[in-house]
Amino acid sequence: MGEGRSCLLPLLALLLAAVPGAVASEPWRHKALTEMFMSGLETFHSSGVKPPHFQEALHHLALTNKIDSEYLSDLSQKDIMVYIIDNTPTLTAKQICSVLLQDLNCPENDPPYEWTVDIDLGQKPQYVPPSDPAEVELLTVLHITDTHHDPKYSPGSIATCGAPACCRIDQGQAPDEASAAGYWGDYRKCDIPWYGVVSMLTNAVTYNPCNQSVDYVYFTGDVIDHGVWETSKERNNESFQLFYPTLKQAFDDAPVFPAVGNHDAHPQNQYAPDDVTDEAVSTKWLYETMANLWQTWLPAEIVPTVTKGGYYTTLVRPGLRIISLNNNVCYKYNWWIHYKPADPYGQLKWLAETLLAAEAAGEKVHILGHIPSGDSNCYSTWSREYNRIVDRFEYTIAAVFNGHTHRDRFQLHYASDDPSRASIVAYNGGSLVTYYDVNPNYKVYKVDGNTGAVVDYTTWMFNLTEANLDPDNEPNWYKLYSFQEAYGVESMNLTELNKLVHRMAETPEIIQQYYGYSVKEGDPSLESGCDADCERSQLCTIVTSYFRDTTKCDELTANMPVKAEVPNK
Structure with a gap:
């Protein structure tokens, strides 16, 4: 060479x-x-x-x-x-x-990587302590995320292939039972078969845990599998054309509000600015596909922003608005950051303007987005500006919903004008995929129809080891936990959630419980356990909404006791 x-x-x-x-x-x-x-x-x-x-x-x-x-x-x-x-x-x-x-710690302080969203955010309203209304109209919201179904999944194929994704029909049969893919999935680096998606949808519809119809479905991205070396626009589109119509069929009367994930693009992670028109590298094909499929549930008004950058807003009901962001633009493996670093698509400015309008109209807002803002893989300037905007509108934003990590978690933002006060909560939906060392799950939220606040939620799952022992029958989906019951809280308002994380810092057993729930009691994860560093990481992930600001993490972990015993289950 x-x-x-x-x-x-x-x-x-x-x-x-x-x-x-x-x-x-x-x-x-x-x-x-x-x-x-x-x-x-x-x-x-x-x-x-x-x-x-x-x-x-x-x-x-x-x-x-x-x-x-x-x-x-x-x-x-x-x-x-x-x-x-x-x-x-x-x-x-x-x-x-x-x-x-x-x-x-390799920051870039030179233009154009150091920028701010140029908008007058107005005056932040005066703080009012949260209170729980005596009577509420409860809505049922189903949260699905990170399905990652693999069209090539094959039971009995090799699960230890060394590729980014295994358990695929063209990788050959496993030489022994220990390295063979299970029927319903595998804890190793494997995605799930399509019939696993169908099983989840059937369970969520037929065996609704609350015996009530689902009002809304939130899907926070990642339809596409981890076979990243052979994705294509055509192949990805085949998966989209299977997944979204199936959602429509499953929840005929309940609208679905989607967001795009980092794997949904081809190539993975790559979200080009809207002025890039070269078809060889443009993301326009994906946005046009999503605009077409999402109009099954969403009004035509969403088309301009979806085709521009994969984001939208819509009024769900009087007083409750959804904002769905394409925050994959902040993923540090999105090379287009280096082509146009400052606020791709003008999306953050649009977010601020939309929140200003919602505040003026007296609306509450749910924000959907794939990547949690505190993720250290989210480009720091974008994350900082996002946090600055949502901090201003803490009284308008009722909750945030994410995916990406495949972990069932929650995250607290803390107010800039009073760092001791939790201001916004974000809920991570976990994942249907088992990639890796986790069980499949979905979540059901009970939401106050007037305030948009989450009153309680339950996580539903099946144990993959047990399901694979009985491949001829449907998995046994069961309730893993209710948040209120599991953590002994009478309310999920921000004051109570803040008290809970302080109890976690003082009581390692609660963090161990939280860790078990976060991995959805995946057998390999429980076996490997959560040591003292892991416990600190679990807590810090909850209280860090911008990874460069570790103030709350440092405060809570300063006097943490020794590691708790790892629970067997």
Whole structure:
């Protein structure tokens, strides 16, 4: 390989690091690969190397890193990287690394990566302590997220293949029972079969835990499987055309309010700005598909913002509004951050304007989005600006609903004008997929129809080990817990939730309980347990809505007692 082409190696090394399972994920390796990129990017800019040489460099890297090139030979992200580099002459390695390594304290303070949303947010209303109304009209809201069904899932196939996703029919049969994929799924890096999605929907409809009809369904993204090396626009669209009409069939009378996930794009994670019209790299195909499918439930008014950037707002009922964000634009593996870092699609400014209008109209708001704002993989400037906006509208935002982590959790925001006061709560729906070491679940919220506040919720699941022992019968879906019952709270208002996290800091047994629920009592996760560092991490994840602000985390963990005993179940 010539001198000019050799500069592609560090660039591709970075791309490989971003493909789940392609290379080791240890921080030291990620940092080393990124440093390789830092030393080579400027050379690449001036080398004149043409895009076709990516393939040659790619296979060279696959050999030198002992990576099976089968899973990387269609790494279509290379086309996006070429486009971004060709069209962003001021891009530097330092800027790219400042985003990729932001959780390793590599901040970028130079324009255009340091920006603010330019809007007058007005005066924040005076604080009024939360109170629970004597009488409420309860709504039933079903939350589904991260289904990740795999069209190629095959029981008996190998579950230990070493690829980003296993248990697939074209990977061959397992040599023994221990490495074989189960009928209903597998705790290892495998997605779920389509009939697993059908089982969940059938259970949620037929055996409704509250014996009441579902009023609304929230879906917070990720239809597509983890077979990232062979996704395509056509293949993804086949999954969408199966999933969304099935939702309609299951919940004929209940509207579904969706959000897009990072895996829903092709290539995964890549959400191009709306001024990128080159069909080879544009995301317009996805937005047009979603606008068409989502109009099954949503009014035509959502089309302009969905086709612009995959986000929308709609009034669910008088006094309750939904805002569905495409916050995948903040995912640090979305390379388009480096093409246009500041507020992609003007979405955050639109969010602030929509909240201002909702506040003036006396509406309460539920925000849907795939990635939790406190996730350290969310581009820090975007996360900071999002938090600044929602902090201003804490009295308008009744709750936030997320997915992405495959963990059943909740997260508290704390008020900027009084850091001791919890101001907003976000609920994570967990996942239907078992990827990895978790059981499948869905959640049912009881929501105050007047205030939009969540009064209680229940998590419903089945145990994968038990289900796979009886493949001829439907899994035994059961209630894992009710939030109020499990944590002994009389209310789920913000004051009570804040008291709960302080009890967690003082009582490790509650954190152990929380950990078990978060992994939905996945057998491998319970077996590995949650040590003292894990306990601190569980608590800090709850109280961190912007990963650079660890104030509440530091406060609560400063005097945490020793680790509690890990529960058997």
